[in-house]
Amino acid sequence: MRIGKPVAEVDELVTLLYRGPLEPTPWLGFLEALSRRMRCTRSAITLRLSRQGTPPLIIWGPPLVIDERKARDIHAVHAEIGDLDPLRNALTKAGDIFRLSELISRGDLRENRFYREILQPYGIEYQLGMYISEPGGWEGNVGLTNGPEEEDFTDDDKQVLLALRPHLEQSLALFSRMRRDETELQVMIDTLDRLTLCTFILDGAGHILRTNSAGRALIKSSRALRAADNRLALASKTANAQLQKLIGQAVSARRDGGSFAEGLRVEADSDRHLGVLVRTIETPSRYDNESGPTAVVYVSGLDNNQPLERLVSQIFDLTPSEAHLAALLATGLSLAEAATRLDLTENTVRSYCKTILSKTGVSRQADLVRLILRSVAVLG
Numbered sequence: 001m002r003i004g005k006p007v008a009e010v011d012e013l014v015t016l017l018y019r020g021p022l023e024p025t026p027w028l029g030f031l032e033a034l035s036r037r038m039r040c041t042r043s044a045i046t047l048r049l050s051r052q053g054t055p056p057l058i059i060w061g062p063p064l065v066i067d068e069r070k071a072r073d074i075h076a077v078h079a080e081i082g083d084l085d086p087l088r089n090a091l092t093k094a095g096d097i098f099r100l101s102e103l104i105s106r107g108d109l110r111e112n113r114f115y116r117e118i119l120q121p122y123g124i125e126y127q128l129g130m131y132i133s134e135p136g137g138w139e140g141n142v143g144l145t146n147g148p149e150e151e152d153f154t155d156d157d158k159q160v161l162l163a164l165r166p167h168l169e170q171s172l173a174l175f176s177r178m179r180r181d182e183t184e185l186q187v188m189i190d191t192l193d194r195l196t197l198c199t200f201i202l203d204g205a206g207h208i209l210r211t212n213s214a215g216r217a218l219i220k221s222s223r224a225l226r227a228a229d230n231r232l233a234l235a236s237k238t239a240n241a242q243l244q245k246l247i248g249q250a251v252s253a254r255r256d257g258g259s260f261a262e263g264l265r266v267e268a269d270s271d272r273h274l275g276v277l278v279r280t281i282e283t284p285s286r287y288d289n290e291s292g293p294t295a296v297v298y299v300s301g302l303d304n305n306q307p308l309e310r311l312v313s314q315i316f317d318l319t320p321s322e323a324h325l326a327a328l329l330a331t332g333l334s335l336a337e338a339a340t341r342l343d344l345t346e347n348t349v350r351s352y353c354k355t356i357l358s359k360t361g362v363s364r365q366a367d368l369v370r371l372i373l374r375s376v377a378v379l380g
Helices: 007-022 028-038 068-084 086-090 106-111 113-119 155-194 213-221 237-255 308-316 320-330 335-342 346-360 365-379
Strands: 042-047 057-061 097-099 126-133 139-146 198-202 208-211 225-228 231-234 261-269 272-280 295-300
Touching: 007 028, 007 155, 028 042, 028 057, 028 139, 028 155, 068 086, 068 113, 086 126, 086 139, 097 155, 106 113, 126 155, 139 155, 198 213, 208 213, 213 225, 231 237, 237 261, 237 272, 237 295, 308 320, 308 346, 320 335, 320 346, 320 365, 335 346, 346 365
Parallel strands: none
Antiparallel strands: 042 057, 042 139, 097 126, 126 139, 198 208, 198 295, 225 231, 261 272, 272 295
């Protein structure tokens, strides 16, 4: 009888677990190492336990060698009959861990449709599975599999998975947070794409971290702007010196806990100018460093005939209501006049104004108006 590895030997596996969310295929390194450590055919992490009509996301280590058409067929069947999976049905709450052989006899297993159409085609005869979840909503299980020529799993194997459980769930929580942050950022980038405002997010050293498709298109089409050595640069030496100075000021302001927004106009060709605005990115936490997003550079160089409030909303991350109020103030209206125009009480408008001042990093309404007019003059 094969004996599982002692709990004390999970140190390498823990390291690989926390590296897992950063891998192109999450946890592939961990799963491959777990399979070697446990001397089993494969290990797998299943995310979001399948519901009727919804196949789960399964990550195998080592990856399954199966042609694409067969994989699609099995995936479709899995979506249809996932509720017949004996192991999945038994893993319902934190800490649940079972061998497939504990849940169903070998005779009954061979009569089970899920076994015949899913497990058997994958060469799976023995399974050990454990339920995992995290507060953000991700759930699933981690498991080991063996083929009909190998042996069933043991209580020692269970103990290894149980020792790994808190690390698995913490790693899953990190994965959840990273995916949520990436999704939120992508939504903002996609919005800027639709509004054709070219956006370049920089770190504290001035390196480009992310560019939206409008920005990439502008770099390809414009001789005035380029990305050199992963840095944004202007073709004109004079203009580029100004740009680098503005980027440095934005980085310094962020480092000092302040805010900065300043722009310049650059001649792109005989009849067109680029508007460039550099501003700090407000940090939600003091535990950030300069390797993360620090400054953003907005460039208007494509078709950019946008309403004032929409442009203001993009630049300063204002809600539509806040952007509308800011645009009205920039056109010269007082708070009372803006309240009348928006059909709001003056107290409500004052509350909006405080939020706008906080988001734009200025302390007075007059400074807000100057900031908006200068920004729009550059980019509008």
